[in-house]
Amino acid sequence: MFEGFIKFTQNLYKSTEFIPLHAPKFNGNEKKYLNKCIDSTFVSSVGEFVDKLEENIASYTGAKYAIATNNGTSALHIALLLANVSKGDEVITQPLTFVATCNSISYCNANPVFVDIDRDSMGMSPESLLNFLESSTSLINQQCINNSTGKVIRACVPMHTFGHPCRIDTIRDICNQYYICLIEDACESLGSVYKGKHTGTFGKMGVFSFNGNKIVTAGGGGCLITNDENLAKRAKHLTTTSKKSHKWEFVHDEVGYNYRMPNINAALIVAQLEQLEDFIKKKEVLSNKYLEFFKSKNIEFVSGLKESRPNFWLNTIIFKEEKYKDLFINESNSKGVMTRPVWMLMNKLSMFKNAQSADLRNAEWLEKRVVNIPSGVVQNK
Ligand SMILES: *Cc1c(COP(=O)(O)O)cnc(C)c1O
Numbered sequence: 443m444f445e446g447f448i449k450f451t452q453n454l455y456k457s458t459e460f461i462p463l464h465a466p467k468f469n470g471n472e473k474k475y476l477n478k479c480i481d482s483t484f485v486s487s488v489g490e491f492v493d494k495l496e497e498n499i500a501s502y503t504g505a506k507y508a509i510a511t512n513n514g515t516s517a518l519h520i521a522l523l524l525a526n527v528s529k530g531d532e533v534i535t536q537p538l539t540f541v542a543t544c545n546s547i548s549y550c551n552a553n554p555v556f557v558d559i560d561r562d563s564m565g566m567s568p569e570s571l572l573n574f575l576e577s578s579t580s581l582i583n584q585q586c587i588n589n590s591t592g593k594v595i596r597a598c599v600p601m602h603t604f605g606h607p608c609r610i611d612t613i614r615d616i617c618n619q620y621y622i623c624l625i626e627d628a629c630e631s632l633g634s635v636y637k638g639k640h641t642g643t644f645g646k647m648g649v650f651s652f653n654g655n656k657i658v659t660a661g662g663g664g665c666l667i668t669n670d671e672n673l674a675k676r677a678k679h680l681t682t683t684s685k686k687s688h689k690w691e692f693v694h695d696e697v698g699y700n701y702r703m704p705n706i707n708a709a710l711i712v713a714q715l716e717q718l719e720d721f722i723k724k725k726e727v728l729s730n731k732y733l734e735f736f737k738s739k740n741i742e743f744v745s746g747l748k749e750s751r752p753n754f755w756l757n758t759i760i761f762k763e764e765k766y767k768d769l770f771i772n773e774s775n776s777k778g779v780m781t782r783p784v785w786m787l788m789n790k791l792s793m794f795k796n797a798q799s800a801d802l803r804n805a806e807w808l809e810k811r812v813v814n815i816p817s818g819v820v821q822n823k
Pocket residue numbers: 513514515516539540542543601627629630650651652653663664
């Protein structure tokens with residue numbers, strides 16, 4: 443039934459062998475920098491590539507400061523801690539996301555509150571956010587208090603789904619109005635731009651991931667960005683075991699975390715970052731080919747918001763009729779073309795099923811219909 447798609451994808455990737463969802467590409471200076479790193483013996487958590495990576499991420503995104511971490515989840519955890527999220531607090535987020543967003547809230551002994559997403563961006567809906575805040579919270583002494591639980595809503599974590607920016611400027615304005623700290627889960631959207639500004643730079647803090655499936659990768663890694671010097675210093679301190687800087691003494695002044703990125707991972711990412719804009723260009727070409735293909739098939743291909751330039755990380759289609767989703771996933775995977783459904787909504791997972799939720803109709807609608815299709819950079823042969 444979906445043979446046309448399978449042939450089309452095999453043609454795009456010039457291959458009749460297994461086509462993965464998103465294979466990394468290491469065609470730049472990766473081996474050169476890795477060798478340099480090994481030759482220097484500085485393979486662990488101090489070294490020139492960690493510094494370089496932090497400088498490069500900051501200058502690429504336009505953020506003042508970047509702090510490298512061992513993965514995106516730990517960067518999210520630190521961002522929430524720096525927003526003073528602590529035991530009993532609440533954090534607003536979206537139900538359609540990778541579990542790390544909600545896990546990091548739990549690491550702070552806080553609870554998520556779910557508001558809906560927009561159908562076009564697949565990210566947090568400013569209307570749903572504002573509606574929840576207006577109807578269910580009170581501002582008391584510049585704190586946003588949840589009327590039904592009496593708890594403080596300390597932070598808000600929208601996510602830029604599959605690299606498509608959400609309406610982050612409006613979300614920022616709402617958060618400011620309610621004294622809520624905005625942290626962007628930009629783990630999937632490194633390189634995505636909304637109204638001329640990089641995702642991750644709208645909030646007080648933004649977080650990226652360099653996991654194996656992301657647009658640039660070191661196998662694992664993460665990064666926190668911010669314009670706030672104090673937060674940047676605190677983030678570096680907390681992620682590096684809270685060791686006081688000294689030539690030889692080992693003094694730690696609070697409970698810190700070993701969330702350091704090894705230099706060897708940083709070497710890989712520095713090389714990958716040099717290719718990021720080229721990856722995005724090639725992925726845009728691929729995306730446009732899919733867009734044309736699905737137009738004639740009466741299947742919606744997600745292009746995101748007009749005012750954005752996505753990084754085209756994961757290509758996404760939406761089946762108007764639910765029943766075709768599973769048929770499509772079954773057939774494509776059995777024929778060697780990898781496709782996958784979206785995550786089960788966070789409010790349905792056992793750990794978060796008691797969390798407070800707004801009306802989540804868009805998230806529920808998308809959950810039943812969204813499929814990701816092969817999106818890796820096509821190799822020139
Ligand atoms: C990848 C990802 C993360 C972080 O994942 P790590 O594997 O810890 O780097 C967080 N949130 C979202 C939405 C992600 O896709």
